[in-house]
Amino acid sequence: AQKVTQAQTEISVVEKEDVTLDCVYETRDTTYYLFWYKQPPSGELVFLIRRNSFDEQNEISGRYSWNFQKSTSSFNFTITASQVVDSAVYFCALSEAARAGGTSYGKLTFGQGTILTVHP
Protein backbone atom coordinates (compact mmCIF):
# COMPACT_ATOMS: atom_id res chain seq x y z
CA ALA A 1 0.00 0.00 0.00
CA GLN A 2 1.12 3.52 -0.66
CA LYS A 3 1.63 6.03 2.12
CA VAL A 4 2.66 9.66 2.38
CA THR A 5 3.82 11.15 5.68
CA GLN A 6 4.12 14.84 6.42
CA ALA A 7 5.43 14.77 9.97
CA GLN A 8 5.14 18.52 10.51
CA THR A 9 1.55 19.29 11.41
CA GLU A 10 2.10 23.03 11.83
CA ILE A 11 4.99 25.39 11.19
CA SER A 12 5.14 29.01 12.20
CA VAL A 13 7.80 31.40 10.87
CA VAL A 14 8.42 35.08 10.61
CA GLU A 15 8.45 36.73 7.21
CA LYS A 16 11.71 36.41 5.26
CA GLU A 17 12.69 33.22 7.04
CA ASP A 18 13.37 30.12 4.95
CA VAL A 19 11.18 27.12 5.71
CA THR A 20 11.30 23.48 4.62
CA LEU A 21 8.29 21.21 4.52
CA ASP A 22 9.09 17.51 4.77
CA CYS A 23 7.47 14.70 2.82
CA VAL A 24 8.32 11.02 3.09
CA TYR A 25 6.58 8.41 0.98
CA GLU A 26 6.28 4.65 0.76
CA THR A 27 5.61 2.68 -2.40
CA ARG A 28 6.65 -0.59 -3.97
CA ASP A 29 6.23 0.79 -7.45
CA THR A 30 9.23 1.71 -9.56
CA THR A 31 7.30 4.26 -11.61
CA TYR A 32 5.34 6.90 -9.78
CA TYR A 33 4.76 10.64 -9.57
CA LEU A 34 4.97 12.98 -6.63
CA PHE A 35 3.07 16.24 -6.29
CA TRP A 36 2.89 19.26 -4.05
CA TYR A 37 -0.31 21.25 -3.68
CA LYS A 38 -1.08 24.46 -1.80
CA GLN A 39 -4.46 25.03 -0.12
CA PRO A 40 -5.03 28.70 0.72
CA PRO A 41 -7.87 29.74 3.05
CA SER A 42 -10.23 29.87 0.06
CA GLY A 43 -10.16 26.07 0.01
CA GLU A 44 -9.22 24.99 -3.47
CA LEU A 45 -5.99 23.09 -3.98
CA VAL A 46 -3.44 24.75 -6.23
CA PHE A 47 -0.95 22.58 -8.07
CA LEU A 48 2.70 23.50 -7.44
CA ILE A 49 4.89 20.77 -8.90
CA ARG A 50 4.97 17.24 -10.29
CA ARG A 51 8.06 15.06 -10.26
CA ASN A 52 8.39 11.57 -11.75
CA SER A 53 10.35 8.80 -10.08
CA PHE A 54 13.10 8.81 -12.70
CA ASP A 55 13.96 12.46 -12.38
CA GLU A 56 15.92 13.26 -9.24
CA GLN A 57 16.99 16.70 -10.34
CA ASN A 58 16.17 19.40 -7.86
CA GLU A 59 13.87 22.09 -9.12
CA ILE A 60 13.70 25.77 -8.37
CA SER A 61 10.85 28.07 -9.26
CA GLY A 62 11.28 31.55 -7.89
CA ARG A 63 11.29 31.32 -4.11
CA TYR A 64 10.20 27.67 -4.22
CA SER A 65 12.55 24.70 -4.50
CA TRP A 66 12.09 20.96 -4.25
CA ASN A 67 14.56 18.27 -3.24
CA PHE A 68 13.70 14.74 -4.39
CA GLN A 69 15.81 11.89 -2.98
CA LYS A 70 14.81 8.36 -3.89
CA SER A 71 17.41 6.91 -1.52
CA THR A 72 15.51 8.33 1.44
CA SER A 73 12.04 8.35 -0.20
CA SER A 74 11.71 12.04 0.43
CA PHE A 75 10.39 14.97 -1.57
CA ASN A 76 10.94 18.08 0.50
CA PHE A 77 9.74 21.57 -0.32
CA THR A 78 11.59 24.75 0.64
CA ILE A 79 10.28 28.29 0.56
CA THR A 80 13.02 30.89 0.60
CA ALA A 81 12.37 34.31 2.11
CA SER A 82 8.83 33.40 3.12
CA GLN A 83 5.99 35.91 2.75
CA VAL A 84 2.65 36.27 4.48
CA VAL A 85 0.93 35.15 1.26
CA ASP A 86 2.66 31.79 1.62
CA SER A 87 0.44 31.02 4.63
CA ALA A 88 -1.60 27.98 3.65
CA VAL A 89 -1.88 24.23 4.07
CA TYR A 90 0.58 22.34 1.90
CA PHE A 91 -0.01 18.77 0.76
CA CYS A 92 2.37 16.23 -0.66
CA ALA A 93 0.79 13.48 -2.77
CA LEU A 94 1.85 10.24 -4.46
CA SER A 95 0.25 8.82 -7.60
CA GLU A 96 -0.77 5.24 -8.09
CA ALA A 97 1.32 3.05 -10.31
CA ALA A 98 0.61 2.73 -13.97
CA ARG A 99 -1.58 -0.19 -14.89
CA ALA A 100 -0.89 -2.50 -17.81
CA GLY A 101 -0.40 -0.47 -20.95
CA GLY A 102 1.00 2.49 -19.06
CA THR A 103 -2.35 4.03 -18.28
CA SER A 104 -3.43 5.21 -14.88
CA TYR A 105 -6.57 6.36 -13.18
CA GLY A 106 -4.44 9.02 -11.53
CA LYS A 107 -5.43 8.08 -8.01
CA LEU A 108 -3.51 10.13 -5.47
CA THR A 109 -2.54 9.33 -1.91
CA PHE A 110 -2.21 12.53 0.11
CA GLY A 111 -0.21 13.30 3.22
CA GLN A 112 -1.95 14.83 6.21
CA GLY A 113 -0.85 18.31 5.22
CA THR A 114 1.36 20.93 6.90
CA ILE A 115 -0.19 24.20 8.06
CA LEU A 116 2.28 26.99 7.38
CA THR A 117 1.75 30.34 9.06
CA VAL A 118 4.02 33.22 8.09
CA HIS A 119 3.85 36.15 10.49
CA PRO A 120 4.66 39.70 9.36
Place this chain on the structure above:
Amino acid sequence: DGGITQSPKYLFRKEGQNVTLSCEQNLNHDAMYWYRQDPGQGLRLIYYSQIVNDFQKGDIAEGYSVSREKKESFPLTVTSAQKNPTAFYLCASTLRGFQPQHFGDGTRLSIL
Protein backbone atom coordinates in the same frame (compact mmCIF):
# COMPACT_ATOMS: atom_id res chain seq x y z
CA ASP B 1 -12.40 30.72 -18.21
CA GLY B 2 -11.91 26.98 -17.91
CA GLY B 3 -12.26 25.43 -14.52
CA ILE B 4 -14.23 23.33 -12.07
CA THR B 5 -17.39 24.63 -10.44
CA GLN B 6 -18.70 23.11 -7.25
CA SER B 7 -22.05 24.03 -5.77
CA PRO B 8 -23.32 24.86 -3.32
CA LYS B 9 -20.50 26.33 -1.27
CA TYR B 10 -22.28 25.45 1.99
CA LEU B 11 -24.83 22.69 2.50
CA PHE B 12 -26.76 21.50 5.51
CA ARG B 13 -28.24 18.04 5.86
CA LYS B 14 -31.01 16.89 8.11
CA GLU B 15 -31.06 13.45 9.68
CA GLY B 16 -32.15 10.78 7.23
CA GLN B 17 -31.81 13.05 4.23
CA ASN B 18 -29.84 12.50 1.05
CA VAL B 19 -28.04 15.51 -0.38
CA THR B 20 -26.30 15.98 -3.72
CA LEU B 21 -23.16 17.99 -4.34
CA SER B 22 -22.63 19.31 -7.82
CA CYS B 23 -19.35 19.29 -9.76
CA GLU B 24 -19.06 20.61 -13.30
CA GLN B 25 -15.91 21.07 -15.38
CA ASN B 26 -15.35 22.74 -18.75
CA LEU B 27 -11.74 21.65 -19.14
CA ASN B 28 -12.65 18.69 -21.36
CA HIS B 29 -10.98 16.41 -18.84
CA ASP B 30 -11.63 12.69 -18.95
CA ALA B 31 -11.08 11.81 -15.30
CA MET B 32 -12.95 13.22 -12.32
CA TYR B 33 -12.59 12.63 -8.59
CA TRP B 34 -14.33 13.30 -5.29
CA TYR B 35 -12.34 13.78 -2.09
CA ARG B 36 -13.31 14.28 1.50
CA GLN B 37 -11.22 16.46 3.79
CA ASP B 38 -11.50 16.36 7.57
CA PRO B 39 -9.62 18.69 9.93
CA GLY B 40 -6.01 17.60 10.42
CA GLN B 41 -6.28 14.95 7.76
CA GLY B 42 -5.31 14.81 4.16
CA LEU B 43 -7.72 14.28 1.33
CA ARG B 44 -9.31 10.88 1.09
CA LEU B 45 -10.68 9.55 -2.18
CA ILE B 46 -14.40 8.76 -2.27
CA TYR B 47 -15.09 7.92 -5.92
CA TYR B 48 -13.42 8.46 -9.26
CA SER B 49 -14.35 8.16 -12.89
CA GLN B 50 -12.23 7.98 -15.99
CA ILE B 51 -14.94 7.89 -18.63
CA VAL B 52 -18.66 8.51 -18.96
CA ASN B 53 -20.89 5.86 -17.42
CA ASP B 54 -18.01 4.30 -15.54
CA PHE B 55 -16.77 4.98 -12.01
CA GLN B 56 -14.89 3.18 -9.25
CA LYS B 57 -14.98 3.26 -5.48
CA GLY B 58 -12.17 4.99 -3.69
CA ASP B 59 -11.00 4.40 -0.15
CA ILE B 60 -14.10 5.66 1.67
CA ALA B 61 -17.05 5.06 -0.67
CA GLU B 62 -19.50 3.73 1.93
CA GLY B 63 -22.49 6.02 2.34
CA TYR B 64 -21.84 7.86 -0.94
CA SER B 65 -22.97 7.42 -4.53
CA VAL B 66 -22.05 9.06 -7.83
CA SER B 67 -23.06 9.15 -11.48
CA ARG B 68 -21.22 10.13 -14.63
CA GLU B 69 -23.81 10.61 -17.36
CA LYS B 70 -21.94 13.46 -19.01
CA LYS B 71 -18.22 14.06 -19.39
CA GLU B 72 -18.40 17.45 -17.71
CA SER B 73 -20.50 16.46 -14.71
CA PHE B 74 -19.80 14.21 -11.71
CA PRO B 75 -22.35 14.74 -8.92
CA LEU B 76 -21.86 13.19 -5.50
CA THR B 77 -24.79 12.10 -3.32
CA VAL B 78 -24.24 11.83 0.40
CA THR B 79 -26.82 9.31 1.56
CA SER B 80 -28.42 8.87 4.96
CA ALA B 81 -26.17 5.82 5.39
CA GLN B 82 -23.20 8.13 5.80
CA LYS B 83 -23.33 8.66 9.56
CA ASN B 84 -20.61 11.27 9.79
CA PRO B 85 -21.00 13.46 6.71
CA THR B 86 -19.69 16.71 8.17
CA ALA B 87 -16.60 17.54 6.11
CA PHE B 88 -15.18 19.60 3.29
CA TYR B 89 -15.73 17.96 -0.11
CA LEU B 90 -13.48 18.64 -3.05
CA CYS B 91 -14.00 17.70 -6.66
CA ALA B 92 -11.07 17.40 -9.08
CA SER B 93 -10.42 16.53 -12.69
CA THR B 94 -7.49 15.71 -14.92
CA LEU B 95 -6.96 15.07 -18.59
CA ARG B 96 -5.48 11.65 -17.88
CA GLY B 97 -3.63 9.78 -15.19
CA PHE B 98 -0.34 11.26 -13.90
CA GLN B 99 -1.35 14.75 -14.99
CA PRO B 100 -1.91 17.29 -12.22
CA GLN B 101 -5.44 17.37 -10.92
CA HIS B 102 -7.41 20.61 -11.02
CA PHE B 103 -9.62 21.27 -8.03
CA GLY B 104 -12.86 23.12 -7.40
CA ASP B 105 -13.46 25.48 -4.49
CA GLY B 106 -15.15 22.82 -2.41
CA THR B 107 -18.46 22.31 -0.62
CA ARG B 108 -18.68 22.41 3.15
CA LEU B 109 -21.35 20.01 4.41
CA SER B 110 -22.76 20.17 7.92
CA ILE B 111 -25.51 18.38 9.81
CA LEU B 112 -28.48 20.37 11.10
